[in-house]
Amino acid sequence: LKYGKTAEGIYPPASQAVADSLFDVSKLWAEVEPLATGPQSLQSLAAIMSQSTSVSSAIHALEDVLVDEAWKSDPSLQGSKIVLASKQLALLQSMCRDSVLMTRNGFDVTTEGIAESM
Numbered sequence: 001l002k003y004g005k006t007a008e009g010i011y012p013p014a015s016q017a018v019a020d021s022l023f024d025v026s027k028l029w030a031e032v033e034p035l036a037t038g039p040q041s042l043q044s045l046a047a048i049m050s051q052s053t054s055v056s057s058a059i060h061a062l063e064d065v066l067v068d069e070a071w072k073s074d075p076s077l078q079g080s081k082i083v084l085a086s087k088q089l090a091l092l093q094s095m096c097r098d099s100v101l102m103t104r105n106g107f108d109v110t111t112e113g114i115a116e117s118m
Contacts, residue, residue: 014069021062028055049101056094060087091117 032051035044063086067079095117102111 014073015065017065018062018069021058021065025055025058025062028058052094056090060090063087 028051032048032055035048035051038044063083067083070077070079098113098117
């Protein structure tokens with residue numbers, strides 16, 4: 001996706017802003033992926049949790065750039081609705097994650113924190 005693969009009909013990013021956002025997400029994911037696919041432990045979970053906010057923020061920034069670029073090309077696209085639905089799903093998933101982590105000691109997750117995210 002970062003460079004495209006025109007033989008398969010996957011074109012490179014439409015702008016430098018999209019490419020930059022893709023590289024930002026890719027860099028952050030490269031740091032998290034070994035933790036997510038490696039041996040499971042409370043330490044690896046804590047390391048993933050410490051990086052989850054930055055990964056999530058980078059993904060949301062990429063979504064915003066993609067919608068902005070798509071809207072410039074065709075203002076009739078419903079990209080904003082799709083991004084809003086995506087962000088609502090991400091919020092629900094993080095609330096579920098936090099609810100599970102609340103049952104484990106050693107994680108800084110509270111009922112109040114979950115309520116604030118709503």
